[in-house]
Amino acid sequence: MxxxxxxxxxxxxxxxxxxxxxxxxxxxxxxxxxxxxxxxxxxxxxxxxxxxxxxxxxxxxxxxxxxxxxxxxxxxxxxxxxxxxxxxxxxxxxxxxxxxxxxxxxxxxxxxxxxxxxxxxxxxxxxxxxxxxxxxxxxxxxxxxxxxxxxxxxxxxxxxxxxxxxxxxxxxxxxxxxxxxxxxxxxxxxxxxxxxxxxxxxxxxxxxxxxxxxxxxxxxxxxxxxxxxxxxxxxxxxxxxxxxxxxxxxxxxxxxxxxxxxxxxxxxxxxxxxxxxxxxxxxxxxxxxxxxxxxxxxxxxxxxxxxxxxxxxxxxxxxxxxxxxxxxxxxxxxxxxxxxxxxxxxxxxxxxETEIEVKENKNALPLSDFKQSIRFENAYFSYDEKPILKNINLEIKKGHTIAVVGQSGGGKTTLANLVARYYDLNEGTLFIDGKNIRDYKLHDLRKQMGVVTQDAILFNDSIFNNIALGIENPDSEKIIEAAKIANAHEFISKFENSYQHKIGDRGHKLSGGQKQRISIARAVMKNPPILILDEATSALDSESEQLVQDALTKLMANRTSLVIAHRLSTIQNADEIVVINEGEIVEQGTHDVLLKNKAHYHKLHNMQNLS
Missing domain, CATH: 1.20.1560.10 (ABC transporter type 1, transmembrane domain)
Incomplete structure (x- = not known):
């Protein structure tokens, strides 16, 4: 009772x-x-x-x-x-x-x-x-x-x-x-x-x-x-x-x-x-x-x-x-x-009455702009007592592109989820501009970030509303401009209702490449200083991948990017590549340096070339 x-x-x-x-x-x-x-x-x-x-x-x-x-x-x-x-x-x-x-x-x-x-x-x-x-x-x-x-x-x-x-x-x-x-x-x-x-x-x-x-x-x-x-x-x-x-x-x-x-x-x-x-x-x-x-x-x-x-x-x-x-x-x-x-x-x-695990502090600080860096310090994360990330020490400076690679289940996506504060660390600290990420207002923190995932999450609505997600009173000209940057304007214009075209449940009326480009247009429209790309091209065919990769290159310009990559060919120009194996960082460096080391990254690179 x-x-x-x-x-x-x-x-x-x-x-x-x-x-x-x-x-x-x-x-x-x-x-x-x-x-x-x-x-x-x-x-x-x-x-x-x-x-x-x-x-x-x-x-x-x-x-x-x-x-x-x-x-x-x-x-x-x-x-x-x-x-x-x-x-x-x-x-x-x-x-x-x-x-x-x-x-x-x-x-x-x-x-x-x-x-x-x-x-x-x-x-x-x-x-x-x-x-x-x-x-x-x-x-x-x-x-x-x-x-x-x-x-x-x-x-x-x-x-x-x-x-x-x-x-x-x-x-x-x-x-x-x-x-x-x-x-x-x-x-x-x-x-x-x-x-x-x-x-x-x-x-x-x-x-x-x-x-x-x-x-x-x-x-x-x-x-x-x-x-x-x-x-x-x-x-x-x-x-x-x-x-x-x-x-x-x-x-x-x-x-x-x-x-x-x-x-x-x-x-x-x-x-x-x-x-x-x-x-x-x-x-x-x-x-x-x-x-x-x-x-x-x-x-x-x-x-x-x-x-x-x-x-x-x-x-x-x-x-x-x-x-x-x-x-x-x-x-x-x-x-x-x-x-x-x-x-x-x-x-x-x-x-x-379920306890909210990721809570905003009472006196949380505003975050109007990202200025310096994202830094993991002695970070540990477990899920159901199973260690996922162990002793992570990593800094992502403003304007740099950091790619994270490794075997499936190694903890790459979890690292990205921690940056967006979908989870909180069990041990250690994650800093944004020198302050603990838990000290910021959640809304302000996530306002600084744009996310493009492997599975483009779209809603049963018009293309216009999907691109304008989270934006009040969106400008139609800016929507079109974002679609052009994402190489999406051309195929959108071919629909009878153009940007008002209904895309169906989870966007099933669109191809994989089209869905991904609308997802990228959504990130462009948000115009965030920090970009998280979680294997954004891994599920696409070669033609679609080229269009999407070109759109991603435009999107990443002058932004701080954390790229989770499966295909190593897409991240060769990253400022730094981080190799994670069984939850630990085992290598860091540029593409050329890591190949010369002939360790984990070299092995991954050779495996993909053979395939």
Whole structure:
């Protein structure tokens, strides 16, 4: 339940709407009970047992005083218009009371709608904001489908289960309490029986609810597995078809579906047990009340000295008690819904309470311009206790191009990620212009950097918006100029909508070379002093590589560049080449110097020449 209350914190800023909802629900309950109590004098008139009170009651106000006063007013009405007229007046009052009750109930629900929709919006916004702040390592550990599931199905589950119960949180408890108070004024003995039996029913319902929550958690985890499988199948569809693996993949997916079906069947069976179980238990209580109350009436009829319920009051008691059953039933269903939704709430809270590893210091310094150098000093970095970089000492001076080469998995990309502060070092220090990188504002730091990766990350939008990513009110002329520098303007102009051409999901409507040139145009548009190129040409054919390499050469002019390279031919003119092997720098120098050393770089160079 603690996760349920954490989710309800999102409702705090809508407290005034919630207060209005509570007040309207109270009005609805009071008018509902008032209309039902008017049935008692109707029965008295019909049975000829209505007590006549000729004088107004005196003394302090109490339940008996109220009863005598109503009897006095009813006596006046009967004497004025007769029993038939009195019956008609009471019926009209009941109609008005029920109308006000339902009108208040409608406006209570009306006031709840903006709370419900706003909370769901706020939860999704909070999740999206949190995910944008989490470090890259978090997403390496989690499956995409699981995160998508938390943003979609879990939030929807919270909306449908927990938010749906907000309407009954005030109305039903108030209805039950007010009804019990009214019943106490009619018969203490019968009400005590009600109060004794209802908690027993509540214990039975609560036990079922706990098992429902456990199953619901498994159901949400399994749904995340299904979404992950869908995402992987769509992304890898070409490979699946190429290897004729449709049957194998579909078989695995069928297994996931069956697991989900079994879990959901169990959940639905338990949830559907809520209504009949609560109704059956309530009926048992009703039968006990009828049996005991009937005996009280028989006793009073046999012995007039015994003061007990009148027949019409007893029937009124049963009618009022029957009005407790729907809210009790509704609360039991709401409890089940909360238990089911709490599993989703827990998964949402897990994301929201995840510690942000890469944090900005409270008094972080601004960084308006890169002036001197980037320097690693005795730097160590591990991932899941596995050493990735060890004792890195490296300086990248402003305006220089530093290329990093080495075997796959050696730590080259991790080095670049540390410069962009996607991760923080475990030991040692990374300096920017002589100050620890952790001392700068993250926004200012990343504003100094442009990134071009091996896999061009593009969005399902226009070419214009992809190039202008992160720039407010971009100038169209500057967009075109950036595209020309990136050798992209020519092919963009051939599209019917030119720069407004939609490139599809991850840019699938473009070739690899075209995507990479748009990625370079995006970096040109940002115009950063520091450039990080992570194997930007390794996945291209020779013709595309030449165009992209030419664009990169233009981009790197007069910038500080950190180039992660697989093809050594692309970095021969670098100011310095750094060779990393198993997380350590094993060689540094220019292309010619390293070849003369005949060590690691010489070996890599010969291997590529042979291939």
């Amino acid at each position: 603690k996760h349920f209350f954490k989710i309800l914190k999102f409702a705090y800023k809508y407290k005034y709407l919630a207060l209005l909802n509570a007040l309207l629900n109270i009005v609805s309950v009071l008018f509902g009970l008032f209309s039902i109590t008017l049935v008692i004098p109707i029965l008295g008139i019909l049975f000829g047992t209505q007590e006549r009170v000729s004088s107004a009651p005196e003394g302090e106000i109490s339940s008996q005083w109220v009863s005598d006063y109503l009897a006095y007013k009813l006596t006046n009405i009967i004497e004025s218009v007769g029993e038939t007229g009195a019956l008609g007046i009471i019926c009209i009052v009941i109609i008005i009371a029920f109308f006000i009750k339902n009108l208040a109930r409608y406006f209570a629900q009306y006031s709840l709608i903006p709370i419900r929709t706003s909370i769901v919006k706020d939860i999704r916004r909070a999740l999206n904001t949190k995910m944008s702040l989490l470090s890259i390592s978090y997403f390496s550990e989690k499956r995409k489908g699981d995160l998508i599931s938390r943003m979609t199905t879990d939030v929807t589950e919270v909306e449908s289960s927990i938010m749906n119960t907000l309407g009954v949180v005030v109305r039903d408890p108030v209805n039950i309490i007010a009804s019990i108070v009214l019943l106490m004024t009619m018969s203490v003995k019968l009400t005590v029986i009600v109060l004794f039996l209802f908690p027993i029913a509540g214990l039975v319902i609560g036990k079922i609810g706990k098992s429902l929550r456990r199953k619901s958690n498994k159901g949400q985890i399994q749904m995340a597995q299904i979404l992950s499988a869908i995402e992987e199948n769509i992304s890898g569809l070409r490979i699946i078809k190429a290897f004729n693996a449709e049957k194998q993949i579909n078989s695995k997916f069928e297994e996931e579906l069956k697991k989900h079906q079994n879990i959901m069947s169990s959940i639905l069976r338990r949830r559907d047990l809520a209504s009949p179980m609560s109704e059956f238990l309530s009926t048992l209580v009703m039968v006990v009340i009828i049996w005991y109350g009937g005996n009280l009436i028989f006793e009073s009829q046999n012995d007039e000295a015994i003061s007990s319920l009148s027949p019409q009051s007893f029937i009124g008691f049963i009618i009022i008690f029957s009005q407790i059953l729907p809210p009790v039933k509704s609360l039991s269903q709401g409890y089940y819904s909360i238990q089911r939704g709490s599993a989703s709430a827990e998964r949402i809270i897990q994301v929201l």
